[in-house]
Amino acid sequence: MTPAELAGIAARAYRHMTPWTEAEFAATLSHPTALLTVGEAAFVLGRVVADEAEILALATDPDGQRRGAARAALARFERAAAARDAVEIFLEVAAANAPARGFYFACGYAPVGRRTAYYTCPDGSRDDALLMRKALPEN
Numbered sequence: 001m002t003p004a005e006l007a008g009i010a011a012r013a014y015r016h017m018t019p020w021t022e023a024e025f026a027a028t029l030s031h032p033t034a035l036l037t038v039g040e041a042a043f044v045l046g047r048v049v050a051d052e053a054e055i056l057a058l059a060t061d062p063d064g065q066r067r068g069a070a071r072a073a074l075a076r077f078e079r080a081a082a083a084r085d086a087v088e089i090f091l092e093v094a095a096a097n098a099p100a101r102g103f104y105f106a107c108g109y110a111p112v113g114r115r116t117a118y119y120t121c122p123d124g125s126r127d128d129a130l131l132m133r134k135a136l137p138e139n
């Protein structure tokens, strides 16, 4: 997927956060630590630094949701991160983002912390970030 395609999916899917722009996707992808995996109308973008992976953006086009697309893209991300020697994955998710929290929980991620008023929502209000983690099986 190109940065423009990623930005298109994010613009249609994101409700609780301001979606990344094409330029922001392109800048993140230009780093050698970046890791992108895709599925049917879904993507997971993150990075792997030393033995830790982080998910930075994840979305499924609204027309394709609840068909396992994000789960498949995330499984690919986890395998690729493990192949780069990551042993754990972290992410931050808005506390009000019930679909994403439900998704990560279903995929084996557990809350390990909370950052108060971390996000500025599209309407200008603030929301906490939940920090979630999953351990990866060793190679």
Ligand SMILES: CC(C)(COP(=O)(O)OP(=O)(O)OC[C@H]1O[C@@H](n2cnc3c(N)ncnc32)[C@H](O)[C@@H]1OP(=O)(O)O)[C@@H](O)C(=O)NCCC(=O)NCCS
Pocket: 013, 014, 015, 016, 042, 057, 058, 059, 060, 061, 064, 065, 066, 067, 068, 069, 070, 071, 072, 092, 093, 094, 097, 098, 099, 100, 102, 103, 104, 106, 107
């Ligand atoms: C979160 C998101 C990526 C899930 O994508 P998806 O392709 O619909 O997810 P999947 O079909 O792979 O779902 C896998 C499991 O996650 C859980 N899940 C997915 N969407 C859910 C929802 N809206 N509410 C509760 N649980 C949900 C379910 O357990 C689901 O399995 P099931 O459909 O058999 O019940 C999608 O809702 C999205 O794009 N949201 C907007 C972007 C966003 O908030 N990204 C996260 C930023 S951190």
